[in-house]
Amino acid sequence: MINFKHNKKISKLALPTRKFLQIYNWANCHPLKSATISKKLIDSKVAIISSAGLVVKNVQKPFDTSLKMGDTSFRIIPSNISPKELEEHHKSNTFDHSGVRSNPFSVMPINHLKSLKEEGIIGSFSSQHISVMGSIINTSKLVKNTIPKIVSFLIKEKVDIALLIPV
Numbered sequence: 001m002i003n004f005k006h007n008k009k010i011s012k013l014a015l016p017t018r019k020f021l022q023i024y025n026w027a028n029c030h031p032l033k034s035a036t037i038s039k040k041l042i043d044s045k046v047a048i049i050s051s052a053g054l055v056v057k058n059v060q061k062p063f064d065t066s067l068k069m070g071d072t073s074f075r076i077i078p079s080n081i082s083p084k085e086l087e088e089h090h091k092s093n094t095f096d097h098s099g100v101r102s103n104p105f106s107v108m109p110i111n112h113l114k115s116l117k118e119e120g121i122i123g124s125f126s127s128q129h130i131s132v133m134g135s136i137i138n139t140s141k142l143v144k145n146t147i148p149k150i151v152s153f154l155i156k157e158k159v160d161i162a163l164l165i166p167v
Contacts (some may be wrong), residue, residue, distance in 0.1 A: 056075070
């Protein structure tokens, strides 16, 4: 559990946010199972999953920031996209969104995957990546519905490694 009284970063948050975090029913995030990667990185296909709430501007429906428990849907982001074509729709007020808005690749680092491929560190990267919106208060729909769909998508795409970029 987080010690709120002695955490300098949390103490800088707005009072309503601090109060919410103190009473939030934190889930145990220790995995029951873990997996070992049998492939070498140079032979692996990599995809990104970002919780920044990015969508393709004027093409995809924005995440619904009005949903009280959070929008558990996801968007597919193509690798050949320009950062100027991405738009952020994240409901959290606990961080400064200006960095994400000025450089969406800071939270969806597709350009870095391209560099890793060019440098011979990874074998390839997926032609499509996943965007979800963070700040999901009730995670049951996310766990039961959304994550299995994302996993199926990644399997269909033959992705070996998914990099989670939490925002």
